[in-house]
Amino acid sequence: MTAVGTSRRARLALGGAFALLTALGGTTAAGSPAVADPAGAPSTPLAAAFDTAAGRYDVPRDLLVTIGYTETRLDMNAGSSSAAGGYGLMHLVSNPQRHTLDEAAARTGLDPVALRTDPTANVLGAAAVLRAYADQAGLTATARDDLARWYGPVARYGGAGTAVSARRYADAVFDVLRGGFTAERGETVAARAVTPQRGELERAGEMGTLSTDYPPAAWAPASTSNYTVAGRPAGQPIDRVVIHVTQGSYAGSISWFQNPAAQVSAHYTFRSSDGAVTQSVREKDIAWHAGNWTYNTRSIGIEHEGYVDNPAWFTDAMYRASAALTRSLTAKYGIPRDRAHIVGHVEVPGATHTDPGPNWNWTYYMQLVNGITGVGSGTVTTGSGNLNVRSGPGTGYPVVGSVAPGATVSVYCQTAGTTVTGPYGTTDVWNRIGTNRWVSDAYVLTGHDGYIPGVPRC
Missing domain, CATH: 2.30.30 (SH3 type barrels.)
Incomplete structure (x- = not known):
């Protein structure tokens, strides 16, 4: 899906974060200088940003870090937007139906450019939005100390268009929170034993309806504004599989396909952590994924959660689950299992996108598609x-x-x-x-x- 350029993006320098923290009077929740941790050792600018945001807006620090990790692996994406118009490590969004970037600007008084490009501002903006959602949900100061009570504000922050997708987003955040993680940027969140209070979203169901095309997949239909109804393969043979990278999170990408303004969709999307898969467009129909109408009519589009130049997203679980689907599709439609028929988005004629990018292991993926799966x-x-x-x-x-x-x-x-x-x-x-x-x-x-x-x- 990505439209990012062909070179590896530079990691955004964080030196300016200290200046912004100083200008904002940044301190930790305990009131100590934002550049030192409780033990007195130097803190990173990113750690200081989370300290300041959590203290200023009374949002649990671990929750803030977990949302950033789930959305972007705490990567600023060099100021570029995601496919859904989201910016920064906290994925503040500006698109026709979702406006967390604008909300952040209004609530913090920070310039939208800073919110998009400066990690400290980005974290502060996300915390301000989450706190507003918590207030609107009626969370008192005592309730805000309970991670389980934040489920509703987190679901709203994800901006999903349906209850099932809202639950999928919030569940993804809380699953990461329960498991704990250590990010490449040095942030660590210990596993937290938390049972989220889903409220009305409990009725949405964890998986929703299952796919009738591919039984392992959940079914979360894209907006009818984002694909073309067809009767493939009758009259329109399917002879290609196109591999994409979402430039965004799993739940966020599925939600974007449900947004009528997106004008994009894919048949399937895979999650990085465990290889879970959701179908958004029936195989008989034409998803708008390749940027080339001829290729759209003849192909199945498969998205993979992540960003093209961060190889940490490309897990064995995702490779294996995706290859199992591709293997199934090649058997169903008689597609040759070779690189002439299983292609990256970048290889589509006229493509302006670069995914799946240089970190996608084509050799390993094609071995899996061809049944070479020994460990x-x-x-x-x-x-x-x-x-x-x-x-x-x-x-x-x-x-x-x-x-x-x-x-x-x-x-x-x-x-x-x-x-x-x-x-x-x-x-x-x-x-x-x-x-x-x-x-x-x-x-x-x-x-x-x-x-x-x-x-x-x-």
């Missing part, structure tokens, strides 16, 4: 100390974690990288043990003399 395992041996886990298949990639000696690791696929000497000899084989997590085969008892039979090449 191996191995035992880590280091001799002493833990084994470094790196973000790519080589010693030049950053260390992103470690594995203790004797641990058993799953090996999803293997590739050639830096040559390493270890307990199992000298080898250039590297094992992918998770999303952006790699270890040298020289330290793992697998098929260390070569690739593991049945495990795909990455």
Whole structure:
């Protein structure tokens, strides 16, 4: 779906956040300077922004961070908008039917440009909007201390057009809150045992109606203003699958397809965390997803939650679930399982979009589509100390974690990288043990003399 340019976006510098905090008189909820945590260690500008916003508007800090993480993984997207017209790490939106950016400007007095581009302003704006929604829902000061009571304001913040989609959005936020997370930007939210008070949304049902085209999918129909009714494949053969990235969140993208002003839709959308899928347009009908009418008429469009230049969104769960759908579609419509018929949005003739982008692993995805789904395992041996886990298949990639000696690791696929000497000899084989997590085969008892039979090449 994305219209972002072809180069990797630069991470937005946060240095200006301190100046804005100072101008706003930013402090933590406890009244201490926003640039220091309770232990006295220096805080990051982003952490200070959450401290200030939570204290100023009496919104639970963990809830603010979780909404940002669910929406964007706390990424400012370099000031660019999402597909739905949302800006910043808190996804403040300005489109014909949703106006949280305008609400934030009115409630904070901050300039819309700052709200779109400065992380501190963006977080403050989101907190102001959430607090207004809490007030309008009748939450007292005591009630605001109870995370469970924030379900309604969170659902409203998501801007969904239907009760089912509103619940899907709020459930996604509270699911992340219950599980806890550590973001790439350093923010950590511990798992919280919270049972949300859904109120009237309890009746909306967790899944809604299931798809009749693809039973694993939930059914959340797009607005009839956003697709063309047809009778495919009769008279209009389906011979392509087009892979997209949403440039937004799962629930937000599904909601956008339900907005008559969107003028865009896809047949299916996948969630990053667990591979959950929702169908928005029947396969017989023509979704408006490729920006090319001929391609629209002959294809199925599949969206994937995330942003093109942040590989953390592309999880194994999503790859596998999406590949299972594509495999099913190729069998149903006789589509060849090759890259001439399973294409990225960027490959559509006349495309101005870049998705799925350089971080989408086409080799792995096509292996899964073609049924190469083996997963191996191995035992880590280091001799002493833990084994470094790196973000790519080589010693030049950053260390992103470690594995203790004797641990058993799953090996999803293997590739050639830096040559390493270890307990199992000298080898250039590297094992992918998770999303952006790699270890040298020289330290793992697998098929260390070569690739593991049945495990795909990455």
